[in-house]
Amino acid sequence: MSQATSKQHDPDMLDEYDFSKGVRGKYAERYHAGKNIIRLDDDVAEMFPDAKSVNDALRALGKIIAEHQQKTP
Numbered sequence: 661m662s663q664a665t666s667k668q669h670d671p672d673m674l675d676e677y678d679f680s681k682g683v684r685g686k687y688a689e690r691y692h693a694g695k696n697i698i699r700l701d702d703d704v705a706e707m708f709p710d711a712k713s714v715n716d717a718l719r720a721l722g723k724i725i726a727e728h729q730q731k732t733p
Contacts, residue, residue: 687697700708708714 690697700714708717
């Protein structure tokens with residue numbers, strides 16, 4: 661099947677999508693190992709030196725959200 665034919669069959673694939681430099685299966689091993697991969701924007705990543713600091717911040721934020729939701733009627 662040619663590229664033109666496959667584009668016609670998939671309305672979600674827009675012409676501006678370019679996967680020519682994509683690497684097939686780049687994260688497959690991590691995915692199968694059960695790890696979640698999240699890409700942080702550069703400005704956010706600069707705030708956190710490692711995964712532990714990101715997790716600590718998200719846990720703290722989660723507690724704040726939970727407390728706020730309990731207080732809200």
